[in-house]
Amino acid sequence: GAVVSQHPSWVICKSGTSVKIECRSLDFQATTMFWYRQFPKQSLMLMATSNEGSKATYEQGVEKDKFLINHASLTLSTLTVTSAHPEDSSFYICSAPARERSYNEQFFGPGTRLTVL
Amino acid sequence: GDSVTQMEGPVTLSEEAFLTINCTYTATGYPSLFWYVQYPGEGLQLLLKATKADDKGSNKGFEATYRKETTSFHLEKGSVQVSDSAVYFCALSKSNFGNEKLTFGTGTRLTIIP
Numbered sequence: 602g603a604v605v606s607q608h609p610s611w612v613i614c615k616s617g618t619s620v621k622i623e624c625r626s627l628d629f630q631a632t633t634m635f636w637y638r639q640f641p642k643q644s645l646m647l648m649a650t651s652n653e654g655s656k657a658t659y660e661q662g663v664e665k666d667k668f669l670i671n672h673a674s675l676t677l678s679t680l681t682v683t684s685a686h687p688e689d690s691s692f693y694i695c696s697a698p699a700r701e702r703s704y705n706e707q708f709f710g711p712g713t714r715l716t717v718l
Numbered sequence: 719g720d721s722v723t724q725m726e727g728p729v730t731l732s733e734e735a736f737l738t739i740n741c742t743y744t745a746t747g748y749p750s751l752f753w754y755v756q757y758p759g760e761g762l763q764l765l766l767k768a769t770k771a772d773d774k775g776s777n778k779g780f781e782a783t784y785r786k787e788t789t790s791f792h793l794e795k796g797s798v799q800v801s802d803s804a805v806y807f808c809a810l811s812k813s814n815f816g817n818e819k820l821t822f823g824t825g826t827r828l829t830i831i832p
Binding site: 642643646647650694696708710 | 830
C-alpha cells in the first residue's frame with residue numbers, strides 16, 4: 602500500500618503559540634488530503650479538505666483562521682494551529698486518497714498528538 | 719447529515735472467541751461502507767468494504783455484509799487472535815473507493831486475551 606507520514610508525532614506547546622503539523626504522501630501524489638481531529642473516546646471528525654494549489658475547504662464549525670491549511674505541493678499538506686489553547690489539545694490525523702493507484706483508496710498518517718499547556 | 723453509530727467499547731475477548739462489532743448508519747442516497755483498523759502506533763488501515771446492498775466485504779477472516787434494510791454493516795470474525803487487538807472504525811463514504819471524505823463511527827477498542 603501507499604504510505605502517508607506525519608511530523609511531528611507528538612508536540613507540547615505553550616498556550617498562545619502556533620504549531621505546524623506536516624502530512625506527506627511518500628510514494629504517491631496527492632492532489633487532495635483530508636485533516637481529521639480525534640477526541641478521546643470519540644470519532645474522527647473531518648476538519649477540512651486540503652487541495653493542492655487552491656484554498657482548503659473547511660467543515661462547518663471549524664475556524665479557518667485558527668486552523669491554517671496549506672497544500673503547497675503534490676506530496677505535502679500542512680496544518681498550523683495558530684494561537685493554540687488547551688482546548689485545541691487533540692489527536693490530529695491526515696489522510697490522502699491514492700487516486701493514481703489501482704486500489705484508489707484513502708491512506709492515513711499515524712497521527713500527531715498535540716498538547717497545549 | 720450522514721452519521722455512523724458504532725458499538726461502544728472496549729471489548730475484551732479470549733483467543734478463538736467469536737467477534738461481532740455492531741455498526742449502523744444514517745445516510746442519504748447509497749453510501750459505500752468501510753471498516754478501518756488502527757493498530758497501536760499506526761495509521762488507520764482499510765480492513766474491508768462493501769459498495770452496495772447485500773455485498774459482503776471480507777479480509778483476514780473478518781466479514782461484514784451491507785444490509786440496506788437494517789442500515790447495518792456489522793463486523794464479524796469466527797475466531798479472533800491476539801494479533802487482532804486494535805481499534806476498529808466503521809465508516810461511510812459517497813465514493814465507492816473511500817477516496818472522498820469519510821464519516822466515522824466512534825471506534826471500538828478490541829483486546830484479545832491469550
